[in-house]
Amino acid sequence: MPQRRPREQLISYLLDAHSIEEQALKQLAAAPGIAEDERLARIFLAHLEETQRHEALVRERLAAHGVEPSQFEDGAGKAGAYGVTLLGMVQPDSPAKLTAHAFSYEHLELAAYEILSRAAMEAGDERTASIASEIGEQERTMSIRLAHSFDSAVEVAIARTDPDQIETLLNRHLADVHAIEAQAIRILEAAPSSVDDEVLAVFLREHLEQTREHQRRVTERLGARGARPSRIRDAAHRAAGLNPFGFFGAEPQPDSTTRIAGFAYAFEHLEVAAYELLKRFALEVGDRETVRMAETTISEEWESAAEIATTWDRTMHADATRGPAEAAGLG
Numbered sequence: 001m002p003q004r005r006p007r008e009q010l011i012s013y014l015l016d017a018h019s020i021e022e023q024a025l026k027q028l029a030a031a032p033g034i035a036e037d038e039r040l041a042r043i044f045l046a047h048l049e050e051t052q053r054h055e056a057l058v059r060e061r062l063a064a065h066g067v068e069p070s071q072f073e074d075g076a077g078k079a080g081a082y083g084v085t086l087l088g089m090v091q092p093d094s095p096a097k098l099t100a101h102a103f104s105y106e107h108l109e110l111a112a113y114e115i116l117s118r119a120a121m122e123a124g125d126e127r128t129a130s131i132a133s134e135i136g137e138q139e140r141t142m143s144i145r146l147a148h149s150f151d152s153a154v155e156v157a158i159a160r161t162d163p164d165q166i167e168t169l170l171n172r173h174l175a176d177v178h179a180i181e182a183q184a185i186r187i188l189e190a191a192p193s194s195v196d197d198e199v200l201a202v203f204l205r206e207h208l209e210q211t212r213e214h215q216r217r218v219t220e221r222l223g224a225r226g227a228r229p230s231r232i233r234d235a236a237h238r239a240a241g242l243n244p245f246g247f248f249g250a251e252p253q254p255d256s257t258t259r260i261a262g263f264a265y266a267f268e269h270l271e272v273a274a275y276e277l278l279k280r281f282a283l284e285v286g287d288r289e290t291v292r293m294a295e296t297t298i299s300e301e302w303e304s305a306a307e308i309a310t311t312w313d314r315t316m317h318a319d320a321t322r323g324p325a326e327a328a329g330l331g
Contacts, residue, residue, distance in 0.1 A: 006123035007065070009320055012255050013116045014062050014128070020112050021055040024105065034098045037156045040149055044102070047142050054135050061128045096173075099146055099153040100273035106143035107305070108266035110136055115258055115312055122316075143269075150273070154280040170281045171227040174218055174290070177274045178229040181215035184267060191264070195257045196318035200311045204264070207304055214271075214297050221290050258315040261308055268305035272298055 028051055031044035059069075113136035120129035161169050188208035192201040222228050275294040282290035 006119065006320075007125075009255070009316070010116075010119040010123040010125060010128065011062070011065050011067060013112070013119045013258075014058060014065070015067070016255070016259065017109075017112045017116050017132075018055065018058045018062060020109055021051060021058060024051050024109065025055060027102070027105065031098060031102065034095065035156075036095050036160070037152055039152050040095060040099065040156075043142075043145050043149060047145075050138055050142070054138070057131050057135065061125075061131060064127075095153040095156040096277050097176075099149055100270060100277060103143055103146040103273040104266050104270035106139050106146065107269040108262060109139045110143065111262035111265045111309075111312075113139060114309070115262060115316065118313065118316060146273075147276070150276050150280060154277060154284070157281075158284055166285055167225075170278075170285050170287065170290070171222065171225055173274075173278050173281050174222050174225070174227065175229055177278055178215060178218045178222065180271060180274050181211060181218060182229075184211045184271065185215065187264075187267065191260055195260055195315070196321075197257055197261075197311055197314045200257065200261055200308070200315060203304075203307055203311070210300060210304070214300070217293050217297065221287075221293055224289065225287070255319040257318050258312065261311050261315045265305055265308045268301050268308065271301045272305070275301065 025048070028044055028048040031048075032041040035041040035044060113132045117129050117132035117136065120126070120132055157169065158166065185208065188204055188211055192204045195201050195204070219229060275298045279291050279294035279298070282288075282294065
């Protein structure tokens with residue numbers, strides 16, 4: 001199969017970045033109203049201004065490569081769907097869930113710009129490489145701000161909960177984490193057969209077993225606390241990811257291996273955030289066993305995210321052999 005030219009692949013990743021930024025703008029516009037905390041709201045408002053600039057910069061680079069605005073949506077629908085999926089999995093209707101989702105989404109953006117920077121250098125587009133590096137650093141900085149906001153998000157949740165319901169609040173968050181792990185298992189069962197990089201496929205299969213162990217730990221803690229996973233919660237989280245992941249069983253899409261790697265990287269950070277919040281809720285009620293379980297899992301999720309990031313150069317090469325420009329809707 002003929003290899004796609006570097007410029008064709010660069011345009012594909014620019015379209016991904018634009019689609020992701022458009023989703024980010026919608027989410028950031030709603031975030032301050034969900035935050036219920038002035039500190040959190042200020043963080044989201046400041047990043048909304050940054051994101052408006054990010055979208056404009058990416059749009060300018062697409063125009064420089066002759067891509068018309070009408071091609072934006074057609075060229076990057078899958079990338080946008082990934083963002084919608086992340087939104088649906090967490091259903092950010094509270095400060096804690098909002099912060100977890102935003103932390104994960106920042107890492108989806110960070111992955112997109114790490115990949116875009118590589119593609120730009122390969123294509124000899126120094127301007128795009130410079131922009132990708134600059135935006136990537138701002139996304140990384142925002143993710144750090146959000147990590148520093150986990151305490152505030154939990155404080156808001158505790159403050160609005162009756163003291164005699166704090167134990168129930170912890171159980172509810174354990175059930176949410178169980179639902180996220182259920183979705184992770186479903187994704188990891190489907191993804192390996194849809195990637196063209198064997199190293200990534202092997203990692204995803206191995207991480208599936210680790211994720212099953214993570215869910216077992218959460219189930220164990222729910223049982224020890226006299227609670228159990230909510231079938232309704234798990235069903236809702238499974239349904240949230242249903243449509244975007246239908247493409248796993250469909251015809252291979254341009255750059256799907258790299259997109260799956262980027263999404264998996266973001267999903268690992270969704271899990272990191274969920275367990276960071278869980279740890280804080282457990283500390284509030286003095287549940288040391290849940291704290292220890294969360295800390296162990298957080299370390300393992302960070303390691304998994306780092307491992308996924310090492311595959312991006314290979315996944316880009318695998319996707320480059322997928323086919324010509326018209327496969328990306330740019331013909």
